[in-house]
Amino acid sequence: xxxxxxxxxxxxxxxxxxxxxxxxxxxxxxxxxxxxxxxxxxxxxxxxxxxxxxxxxxxxxxxxxxxxxxxxxxxxxxxxxxxxxxxxxxxxxxxxxxxxxxxxxxxxxxxxxxxxxxxxxxxxxxxxxxxxxxxxxxxxxxxxxxxxxxxxxxxxxxxxxxxxxxxxxxxxxxxxxxxxxxxxxxxxxxxxxxxxxxxxxxxxxxxxxxxxxxxxxxxxxxxxxxxxxxxxxxxxxxxxxxxxxxxxxxxxxxxxxxxxxxxxxxxxxxxxxxxxxxxxxxxxxxxxxxxxxxxxxxxxxxxxxxxxxxxxxxxxxxxxxxxxxxxxxxxxxxxxxxxxxxxxxxxxxxxxxxxxxxxxxxxxxxxxxxxxxxxxxxxxxxx
Amino acid sequence: xxxxxxxxxxxxxxxxxxxxxxxxxxxxxxxxxxxxxxxxxxxxxxxxxxxxxxxxxxxxxxxxxxxxxxxxxxxxxxxxxxxxxxxxxxxxxxxxxxxxxxxxxxxxxxxxxxxxxxxxxxxxxxxxxxxxxxxxxxxxxxxxxxxxxxxxxxxxxxxxxxxxxxxxxxxxxxxxxxxxxxxxxxxxxxxxxxxxxxxxxxxxxxxxxxxxxxxxxxxxxxxxxxxxxxxxxxxxxxxxxxxxxxxxxxxxxxxxxxxxxxxxxxxxxxxxxxxxxxxxxxxxxxxxxxxxxxxxxxxxxxxxxxxxxxxxxxxxxxxxxxxxxxxxxxxxxxxxxxxxxxxxxxxxxxxxxxxxxxxxxxxxxxxxxxxxxxxxxxxxxxxxxxxxxxxxxxxxxxxxxxxxxxxxxxxxxxxxxxxxxxxxxxxxxxxxxxxxxxxxxxxxxxxxxxxxxxxxxxxxxxxxxxxxxxxxxxxxxxxxxxxxxxxxxxxxxxxxxxxxxxxxxxxxxxxxxxx
Numbered sequence: 001x002x003x004x005x006x007x008x009x010x011x012x013x014x015x016x017x018x019x020x021x022x023x024x025x026x027x028x029x030x031x032x033x034x035x036x037x038x039x040x041x042x043x044x045x046x047x048x049x050x051x052x053x054x055x056x057x058x059x060x061x062x063x064x065x066x067x068x069x070x071x072x073x074x075x076x077x078x079x080x081x082x083x084x085x086x087x088x089x090x091x092x093x094x095x096x097x098x099x100x101x102x103x104x105x106x107x108x109x110x111x112x113x114x115x116x117x118x119x120x121x122x123x124x125x126x127x128x129x130x131x132x133x134x135x136x137x138x139x140x141x142x143x144x145x146x147x148x149x150x151x152x153x154x155x156x157x158x159x160x161x162x163x164x165x166x167x168x169x170x171x172x173x174x175x176x177x178x179x180x181x182x183x184x185x186x187x188x189x190x191x192x193x194x195x196x197x198x199x200x201x202x203x204x205x206x207x208x209x210x211x212x213x214x215x216x217x218x219x220x221x222x223x224x225x226x227x228x229x230x231x232x233x234x235x236x237x238x239x240x241x242x243x244x245x246x247x248x249x250x251x252x253x254x255x256x257x258x259x260x261x262x263x264x265x266x267x268x269x270x271x272x273x274x275x276x277x278x279x280x281x282x283x284x285x286x287x288x289x290x291x292x293x294x295x296x297x298x299x300x301x302x303x304x305x306x307x308x309x310x311x312x313x314x315x316x317x318x319x320x321x322x323x324x325x326x327x328x329x330x331x332x333x334x335x336x337x338x339x340x341x342x343x344x345x346x347x348x349x350x351x352x353x354x355x356x357x358x359x360x361x362x363x364x365x366x367x368x369x370x371x372x373x374x375x376x377x378x379x380x381x382x383x
Numbered sequence: 384x385x386x387x388x389x390x391x392x393x394x395x396x397x398x399x400x401x402x403x404x405x406x407x408x409x410x411x412x413x414x415x416x417x418x419x420x421x422x423x424x425x426x427x428x429x430x431x432x433x434x435x436x437x438x439x440x441x442x443x444x445x446x447x448x449x450x451x452x453x454x455x456x457x458x459x460x461x462x463x464x465x466x467x468x469x470x471x472x473x474x475x476x477x478x479x480x481x482x483x484x485x486x487x488x489x490x491x492x493x494x495x496x497x498x499x500x501x502x503x504x505x506x507x508x509x510x511x512x513x514x515x516x517x518x519x520x521x522x523x524x525x526x527x528x529x530x531x532x533x534x535x536x537x538x539x540x541x542x543x544x545x546x547x548x549x550x551x552x553x554x555x556x557x558x559x560x561x562x563x564x565x566x567x568x569x570x571x572x573x574x575x576x577x578x579x580x581x582x583x584x585x586x587x588x589x590x591x592x593x594x595x596x597x598x599x600x601x602x603x604x605x606x607x608x609x610x611x612x613x614x615x616x617x618x619x620x621x622x623x624x625x626x627x628x629x630x631x632x633x634x635x636x637x638x639x640x641x642x643x644x645x646x647x648x649x650x651x652x653x654x655x656x657x658x659x660x661x662x663x664x665x666x667x668x669x670x671x672x673x674x675x676x677x678x679x680x681x682x683x684x685x686x687x688x689x690x691x692x693x694x695x696x697x698x699x700x701x702x703x704x705x706x707x708x709x710x711x712x713x714x715x716x717x718x719x720x721x722x723x724x725x726x727x728x729x730x731x732x733x734x735x736x737x738x739x740x741x742x743x744x745x746x747x748x749x750x751x752x753x754x755x756x757x758x759x760x761x762x763x764x765x766x767x768x769x770x771x772x773x774x775x776x777x778x779x780x781x782x783x784x785x786x787x788x789x790x791x792x793x794x795x796x797x798x799x800x801x802x803x804x805x806x807x808x809x810x811x812x813x814x815x816x817x818x819x820x821x822x823x824x825x826x827x828x829x830x831x832x833x834x835x836x837x838x839x840x841x842x843x844x845x846x847x848x849x850x851x852x853x854x855x856x857x858x859x860x861x862x863x864x865x866x867x868x869x870x871x872x873x874x875x876x877x878x879x880x881x882x883x884x885x886x887x888x889x890x891x892x893x894x895x896x897x898x
Contacts, residue, residue: 214766216758223755226744233703233733233741234756234809235724293746 030338031286031302034331038306042313049316056195060187060263062308063197064089064256064272066301068279069286070201070208071252073300074245076283077212079225079292080138080145082246085253085279087156088130089272092257094160096123097169097267100183113178116185124254130156131250135243149246153276160269168268172261187262197259204252209297221245225292281328282307285335287342306331396423396603399587400445400476400556405454407440409799414440416611417454421604422556422587427578429590429598431627432608433856438591441608442558445589446478447471475555479545479562487534492516494533495548519547523577539570546577550586557581558589561689563597575601593688593855594893595627607631632885638836638862641682641881642844648679651849652700652731652817657709659695659873668707669695671873677817677849682839684864685853687892692873693853694736697819701733702726713817727756730816734807734823736853742806743794750776750790752805757812775812783808783838800831807835811842818842820852824859836863857885 043050068085075082099119104111114122130152137148174181187197212218220241223231232238253272261267286303288295310331314324400422407415415437422428422445432438443449445456447465455462458474465471468478485494492509495516501508516529525543533541542562549557563571578588578601592598599605605622607615607630615630652675659670670692677683687693698704700711702723711719713731721729735741743752753776754761761771776790783804787797794802803823810818820839824832840863842848854860860867860883867879869891877891 210766214769216762216767219751219755219758219767222747222751223744226746227740229741230735230744231755232723233701233735235727235813236755237722237724289746293744 030335031299031306034285034306035302035309038309038313042309042317045317046313049313054316056193056198058309058312059198059305060195061312062305063187063195063201064260064263065275065278065282065308066201066304067204067252067256067259068275069282069300069304070204070297071249072276072279073283073286073288073295073297074208074212074221075145075249076280076288076290077221077225077292077295078242078245079228080242080245081149081280081290082131082134082249083146083149083276084130084134084152084156085249085256086272086275086277087153087160088127088250088253089257089260089275090269091130091156091160091163092123092127092254093261093267093271094163094169094269095126096120096183096258096261097172098163099123100172100174101169102178113174116174116182119183120186120258123258124251127250127252127254127257128247129250130253131247132243134250135246138246139239139242157269157273164269166269168266169261170266172265172267183262184265185262187259188265195263197263200255200259204255205297205301212297217241217244222293225294227293278307279304281332281335284332284339287339289339303335396426398422399424399459401457402441402445403455403457405441405444405451405456407437407444407449407452414611415444415451418608418611418613420445420606420613422589423604424587425582425585426603427582427588427590427601428604428606429592429602430606430608431592431595431598431631433631433858436608436631437611438608439560440611442478442560442589442591445471446476446558448478472552472554475553476558477549477552477554477556478558479542479549479560481561483538483541483545485533485541485544488532490530490532491520491527491536491544491547492529494544495519495529495551497548499552515551516547519551522550523547523580525573525577537570539566539573542566542570542574543577546581550581554586556587556589558591560591561593562590563592563594571597595624599624599627628886628889632858638833638859639840641863641865642840645680645844647681648847650676651679651714652677652851653710653712653715654696654700655710655712657696657699657711658707659692659699659704660707669873670699672709673870673873673875674709675851675868675875677851679816679847679849680843681866682843682850682852682864683866683868684860685851685868685870686855686857686860686888687853687870688855690872691870691892693855693870694821695873696870697733697821697851697853698735701731701819703733727810727813727815730814732756732810732813732815732818734810734818734820736821736825738802738806742809743802745794747794748790749780749785749787749792749794749797749805752794753779753790753809753812756809760812779808779812783811784834798827798831800827800834803827803831803835807838815848817849818851820850822854823852824854824856832859839863857888860888861885 039050048054068089071085072082096119099114099122102111102113134149134152137143138145172183174183185196186200187195189196191199212221220231220236223234223236224238224241228238257272260271282303283295283300284290284303285306286295286299286301288299307328311324311328314327398421402418402420404417404419405415406413406417418437418441420441430438430441440449444451447468447470450464450466456464463474465474486497489497492513496512501511503511513529517526520527520529520543523543523546525540527536527540527544533544536544546557562574566574581588590598590602599619603619605617605619605627606613607627609631615626617626654673654675657670657673658668661667661669673696675683685693685696695704699706702721706719709719710717713726713729716729718726718729718731739745744755747755754772757775758767761768761775773790779785780787780790785797785801785804785808787801794805797805807820807823818839823835827835839850839852843850861881865881867881867883867888868875869877869879869888871891871893876893879888
């Protein structure tokens with residue numbers, strides 16, 4: 001009985017009491033505060049920045065990076081990396097464009113125009129296939145993730161170029177006679193005034209939140225990234241988890257490809273070049289650790305919005321694109337810097353809480369040692 | 384050299400390095416408690432003690448790897464503080480760890496001068512480095528070509544390269560942690576010749592070994608540690624094997640006795656002819672044709688020295704590692720081809736030896752670690768149920784008595800013993816029938832040890848669990864185990880009942896036998 005009440009006291013103390021620390025709040029919510037800062041600064045610098053229509057436009061740009069970042073988050077949580085998402089995005093767009101132009105079966109002498117929902121499914125299947133190749137190479141053939149996905153980056157891009165001879169599919173509208181209209185619905189159109197691309201992002205984000213927080217698979221992802229050996233011995237199918245995160249990342253990239261080509265109503269083979277780096281940046285700004293095991297959907301979305309709102313803001317106030325690149329890079333470095341501060345801080349905190357929990361008796365020598373003595377002193381002045 | 388020993392200190396050679404009242408704690412685990420320790424000029428001092436007695440911690444403190452919580456180190460009469468190994472090295476103290484710290488891809492020459500390259504006018508003076516290396520290797524009577532890549536050398540030779548590196552920085556004090564554990568008999572001979580040679584050159588050595596008789600042949604002084612305290616100290620002439628064993632093991636803290644008063648069930652786990660090949664030495668087997676059968680409610684202890692094959696045996700039974708031959712039967716069903724997850728499903732679980740590396744996910748909370756192996760138990764359809772997970776976690780925390788701030792506390796905030804209980808609790812939450820525990824008492828204090836053993840004993844008596852645990856501390860064999868199986872060099876060397884004595888168990892493991 002007394003134990004229970006003590007536990008409650010402890011938790012309450014943590015939530016409201018002594019551990020409240022403004023620096024920590026700023027650090028842990030840094031992506032959020034960065035986003036606020038960006039919005040405030042650009043709203044001051046430009047009269048057009050702070051408006052619903054501009055936010056919606058920027059959000060539809062963010063949707064692309066956000067989708068890639070969410071897939072990337074899953075991969076990074078397991079301790080991997082997926083460099084192929086930008087190329088997969090391009091390949092998916094081209095593949096969708098190719099299907100929309102009609103597939104001709106020469107032997108039968110017919111041209112088959114698949115409806116849009118079939119195009120969507122086939123394109124996602126293609127993304128899954130690219131991811132599956134990545135995953136199998138990494139999990140079963142022990143190819144380092146960096147190398148395997150770098151290889152797929154080239155292969156996917158090459159296939160996209162081969163499929164179109166380097167040209168762009170422009171006519172993605174379909175026609176009512178062929179029954180394949182509606183491609184513009186994937187990203188170009190608006191529902192309740194919100195770009196469909198943004199809604200797609202929201203849907204995928206909710207799915208990812210549920211997946212990570214509420215399914216066994218989500219727990220497996222975190223444990224694989226945190227300590228694959230321990231996870232394996234606990235019965236986690238580590239290899240299957242690894243394959244699946246790359247498959248999901250590939251599907252996210254394919255969805256992003258569909259949304260982007262719908263937004264542009266065209267599909268070019270070079271679409272999405274270097275987007276993989278933006279996606280990684282989004283995940284990192286969102287506080288995830290590249291070593292795996294730490295990170296969440298909320299942070300990653302904030303990270304994607306920080307990058308998107310920053311670069312669009314720079315465009316709006318007329319900063320040259322060269323400077324945009326410099327700014328983006330600086331933000332990424334700053335984010336990683338804060339990450340390492342946060343994680344080393346967490347370690348220190350653990351050490352000091354170690355001291356607290358392990359020296360319950362006042363007569364214990366540990367409390368008198370200078371190190372833990374000073375933390376105790378601090379706690380005293382705070383309360 | 385003065386070999387006429389009469390008193391404990393002084394006459395055998397003056398004290399060059401001494402530790403005074405050294406204490407070291409990790410959280411609430413006191414690894415060392417006010418230890419005094421002397422190193423004598425030009426002589427070998429051997430440190431004896433069971434695993435967890437504090438030998439390695441003391442050596443790490445002497446060599447600057449870690450700093451003591453209190454106490455001081457006196458080098459030639461002057462108090463010193465080493466904040467790093469480099470600083471200790473500058474004072475002439477080097478350590479050769481059990482796991483060698485050589486870069487296998489580089490040559491002998493590059494390894495010897497790693498980090499201290501001789502720079503001439505045109506960059507690194509490789510010729511001079513090679514000349515000095517050759518000279519060192521010749522002095523050590525092991526004329527290895529300086530340009531040989533280290534990975535091409537046998538382990539014994541690699542050790543000599545480490546010694547050469549230590550000598551090249553003019554080490555006066557050389558600490559060797561278990562240098563012979565991986566060596567063949569002839570390589571041990573070479574090493575001992577080198578040690579005698581070093582002594583004659585005025586190098587003082589600190590030696591740690593589990594092979595007691597082997598160590599007795601080379602040492603001049605013996606220091607015995609037990610549970611972080613120095614329990615005995617004597618010169619070689621005054622002691623024998625029996626003295627060491629008696630001081631090492633001591634009067635045991637009561638770790639319980641085999642549970643009785645119930646009928647054991649049928650054989651639950653049968654291991655038949657399990658063989659695991661050695662990954663690094665082709666043709667050798669780390670586990671060699673081992674068969675063992677464990678009944679429901681029975682507790683079996685596997686005793687053996689490091690490298691006896693205990694870990695490999697348990698891991699291959701649990702489903703990790705490559706079994707070359709043999710079968711594992713669970714309730715008469717062959718599970719040899721099943722994955723780890725499937726074996727857990729069938730009720731066979733392993734609590735691994737190294738909880739940091741194999742047991743815990745450091746990035747997850749206490750609760751998430753506890754529920755990791757039993758997610759299926761609180762999953763409805765696609766989603767997990769938070770309420771039921773809380774239930775599982777709360778049950779685990781109270782069943783295995785984990786002292787924690789709550790399920791959300793970080794794993795790092797727990798003491799070693801409580802971390803170990805998390806790993807055990809995690810596997811127990813899967814409701815197993817057979818529990819394998821690899822060195823469950825490693826690195827936890829005596830109170831936690833007793834609690835862990837009590838848990839196992841209750842599990843066997845009340846739930847009919849079949850328990851197999853391994854240990855390298857002979858005192859633990861004689862606690863809750865109904866049966867003691869001694870492994871040596873990959874094979875089962877002997878089997879004893881609960882009434883065995885320490886000496887015969889240690890003798891069977893090869894510990895007290897000249898190699």
